Structure formats: structure tokens, C-alpha cells
Amino acid sequence: MSPGEVSAIMVGAFVVLVVLRVPVSFALGLACLPILLIEERLTPVVLVNEMWKSYNAFILLAVPFFLLAANLMNAAGITQRLVDLARAAVGHLPGGLGHVNVTVSMLFAGISGSSTADAAGIGSLLIPAMKKEGYDSSFTVAITACSSVMGVIIPPSIIMIVWGGLMSVSIGGLFLAGIVPGVLITFTLMGATLIFAKVRKYPVGKRSSFREFCRAFGHAALALVTPAIIVGGIVFGFFTATEASVIAVLYSLVLGGLIYRSIGLRELPKVLYESARFAGISLFCIGTASAFGWLLAYFRVPHALADLLAGLHAGPVATGILIALAFLAIGMFIDAIPAIIVLGTILLPLAEGVGMHPLHFAMIGVVSLAFGLVTPPYGLCLLIAASLGQVKMVDALKDIGLILLPMLAILVLVILFPELILFLPRLVAPQFL
């Protein structure tokens, strides 16, 4: 069979099944069946075997552990301490709680690697508080969802770990590369909040005294050490990404169980179950997506596509934009992790063809996919925030669009100026480049 025939059957079947509302993971597996049954050179066991191979990777263990760490932080009330600190630092600005929402997302992102845990944890605390103070529900939901995408851009990041593991890119390098875009997005979101606050006359919180700030900082200090332990540990070679994720779990357990005494043995099974369940669903999707990706690669579909695109003679910038658009488009429909497997491997030869640095390619992908977390129809962070804010997803879309526009400008900056993301890894750990 030719690459064209194979991709038409597989992609066609996948799209039809997804539109019919078959779960993405099952649709990916089902789309492989016709080819596996028709092609004589392949045995149907390939599907199971490829799934097994994708799971049998130590690096992916970091996914459930980082989810668990984030859920433990939420259960242990650490998120509340971060909120108190952010309120003391930026609560007095116009649209105070909006800024608190953004700042706390940035702090939380440095501790957790999951945007969904960020949206769920921070949203459950701040969405009711913001609505009570008179913020529009749509803005409240939009700012919570948009700021939570930093969870996967600021290290540690589950998406980066999957990317690094799949495409053999240094995870330490990816983590360092994510810091600058993450901080830039924070400032962008705070700027957007300021404009919203002026136009819609949102309330201004009371300014905290220096003493109050110091007290809030003291309460959150132990949690704030986490990013240094995790990122520092990986970057300087003390432990692997998977080990770092377990350290994050143990540290949250010590903080919540022994120091703050806010999490008991009774709450633990629920947190363990919820983390494992969510990780199981996400990773099951990785398995079928891997088999799907493997089958496409077997019939040299990625190469055919890369050849086709190479025929356009696009330069590095045009290629970067093309890659971003592809990830933004796929991110609207499927989860980031299967998107990396399906699309990342296809676009890799294209990026290599124009001499794009692997970290640059990765950051364009990660930032684009992070935006996919708030774009309908399948934006998990938007879905979580909308359900917490008890508003329909469509009602928040206008504000989401207004906030996303300046965030897209950051993506364009990342495409245009690779040095923006490469200088930090080059400075701190040149061996990653």
C-alpha cells in the first residue's frame, strides 16, 4: 500500500470515529485495525506489541508521579498558601484577584508538571472568590484556564518529559528552555488582566503590609523550594526526571503529612486513586497513539509528508509557523500527549530539514500544545475551569480569545527568536545543546 492510501484509511477512520464520539484512545486503536488485517506483512499482534513497547519506558513513570505530586499539593492546602502569598504580592493591583490567579499559576507550575491539576486546584479556590468579588464569570473562567497552561510550559512539565522521552531530547534542556516563555506569558496575562480590570472596572484589593507579605512568604517558603529541588536536581544530574517526580511526591507528602499536618491517611487513598486514574487514561491514549504513529511510520507516511512540505521550500521561520499551526490545530481536538506522538514524529524530519534546533522545535510544539488546553472543542483546562465556574464553555470563549491573542504573540516570538529559549540552557548547562 502507498503512504497516501494508508494515511487516507487511518486518518479517515480516526476522524469519523472521533466525530461519532468514540473516545480518542479507542479511535486511534480502531483506525489501525483495517491496515493490520489487510496488510500481509504485518500481524495484528503489532497493535498490542507497540503499546507494550511505549509503556515499557521508565521515563513515562514521571507522568503519574507529577500528577500525584500536584494532587497532593492541592489536598495538603499548599495551593492555598501560594494563593495567600500571591494575594500579598499582587492583590493590590487593579483586578487584584485576576493577578493573584496568574501569579499563583506561575508558582504552582514551578512545582507541578500538570496544567489540569493547576486548573482544578487553583480554580476551585479562586473561581468562587473572584465571582464573589464581582468579576464576570467568563473572565474568571478564562483567566483561570489560560493561566493554567503555564503548568506545562514552566518546568517541571509532563508534556516536556514525554517529548524528551519520545524524541530523545534532553529533558533538563527542555526544562531550562521553558522558563523564559513561561515568565513572558505570566507578564502577558497580567497585562491582559490590567486592561480587563480598567475596561470592566474590576475591584482593587487592599495593599498588604511588608510584614503581611513576609508572613505569607514564610508560610509558602517550603513549597517554593520544590522547583529548585526538581529542576536543579535534573539539570545538575543528581537524579533523572522520573526520580525527580518521586522526590516531588515524597516532598509533598512530608510537607502535607508531617510539617503542615494538613493531609491525613484518610485522604491519601482518594488522592492516589484520582492521580492513577487520570494517568491511566492519558497514558492509555499514548499507547494507541504510539501504535498509530508506528503504523504511519512503517508505511513511510511521515517521510512522504516531509517531502511534500520540503517541496514548498519554506525557510526556518515559515517552517516554524507551519509546525505551530499544525500543533495548534491538532491540540484543538486531541490531548497533548497523543498529539506529540502522532504529529511530533511526523514533523521532526521537517524541522531537521531546515536546521531547526531540537529544543527550538520542542518549545514551538510544547507552547502550541499548551494553548490547545484552552481551545474548544477539546480544551481540558477550559472544560475544568468552566465546570468549576458553572458556566457553559461557549460563554467563556470570547474572553478566552481576547486573552489568547497576546499569548499567541509570545508563540510568534518563540518562533522568530530561537535565542530567547536557547540562551538559558546555553548559559546554565551547555552540555544539553
Add this chain to the structure above:
Amino acid sequence: MNILIERFHQFLKVVLTVLMGLMIVPVTLQIVSRHTGIIPRYIWTEEVARFCFIWIIMIGSMIAVRDGTHFDVNLLRPPASPRRKGIRDLIVHLAMALLALFFLRYGVVFAKTGFIQTSEMSGINMLWIYISFPLAGLTWVIFLAEKIMQDWELICGASRPEGPETSP
């Protein structure tokens, strides 16, 4: 029958919780042994963690079939009547059942290859890990059969019995 399926579902939830807790142990041992030397450097830690992980994924996928929490994409308008909802859900569940049967059939072939292998580090017979695939297929078949019956009742106009909701 429903009670049996419900009990099995609860049992899977307990196993998933325990496995998640257990998975922390080998990786912690690995870090402690490397950095402190108070315990020997076991070579099986990574492998045992990986095997727990594979079971977590497969059991998570089983539970999510019954809970209706596998990720899906909502592109079409919601069905106008319960009957139409029943028809839509029936198509989805039949499609999922097709993969479930495929998994069961070829998962058994896959598991048989595990029977003649032992793992490199821990010496565990690989059947213990490979068997999670056909078992997932079998469990999906059971959970989906329950759902298909519910869909059928909905199409025929009976009220939907108590049970886990399908995803919104």
C-alpha cells in the same frame, strides 16, 4: 449481574489505588541507595516500577470504560431525544467493543509469548505483565456489554437504570 459488575469495578479501584502507592517504593529505594548507600543498589527497582505502571495504565483504562471517562471530543449537537442518545451511545459502545474483542483475541497471543520469557533484572515471568492486555480486553467486553444493554433499553424507551453516567 449488575451487583457483580459493580463489585468488580470497586475491586479494580482498590487495586489501582494500591498499585499507585506501591509504585513509589521501588523508585524511592533507587534514589536512596544511590545517594546514601544505606541500602544495597537493587537492580530490580526500575523494572518493578515499570511493571506496576503498565498495570496502572491497563486497570485505569478498564475503570474509565465503565465510568465513561476516556477522553472524547464533543463536535456534534447533543441528541434531541433519549432514544437518539441511546442510538448514538450504542454506535460508540459497539465500536469500542470491536477493539475490546480484538484486544482479547490478540492479547492472548501476545500473553502466550510472555509465558516463555522472564524479565532481565527481577526474573519475573513476563506472563504476569503481558496478561494485563487480554485482561483489559476481557474487562472492556464485560463493561461494554453492560453499557450496550443500557443503550438498548434507552432506545426501546425504558428508563435508564441506575449506574455510572457516561461522560457529558
